[in-house]
Amino acid sequence: MKKIIALFVSLFLLVLSGCAQKLPLYQDGMGLVALPFKVSNSSSLPLLRSYEFKSSSDDAFSLIVSKQSNSDLVLSEPIPAGRYTIDTIIIRIIPSSEIITKTHTETVPIEAPFDVFVNGGELVLLDTLWSVHQYEQGRMIRQNSKTEELSEADRKRYLSQLDAMENSGQWTLR
DSSP, X not given: OHHHHHHHHHHHXXXXXXXOOBOOOOOTTEEEXXXXXXXXXXXXXXXXXXXXXXXXXXXXXXXXXXXXOOSSEEEXXXXXXXXXXXXXXXXXXXXXXXXXXXXXXXXXXXXXXXEEEEOTTEEEEOSEEEEEEEXXXXXXXXXXXXXXXXXXXXXXXXXXXXXXXXXXXXXXXX
């Protein structure tokens, strides 16, 4: 029995270490964007929606928050250096065997769009904290989301978290 428990613990630690987030390798002329987020879920179900932050003028920019996110930071794929206006959120229903079997996509404009300037070799931490709360209300599952400006203490904590990721030495954190 002890051998079985030791095997499960070893497998768990192996899987857990493989889930650690790392930064992509540096690519000339490319940059990254990091979005801090918080998810709280007091319902009995996993997160039922994913959220994709987009620039309607440039499909290269995309930040996706979903139930698969295993950190409180979401990273873009490497994107060409330039200016991006984040003005759209695409909300997708995540199919779940417990409650939802169909998908639905809704594109919502952001009330206060904001610009992000990315230089080559740079990882830009957004100054906005995005949070979503999922809860039960009677027999319904509801979600609320909001944005707020990052405090200086939170900004330092997120930058430290980014700096600790594998490959961080290849990027200039801003």
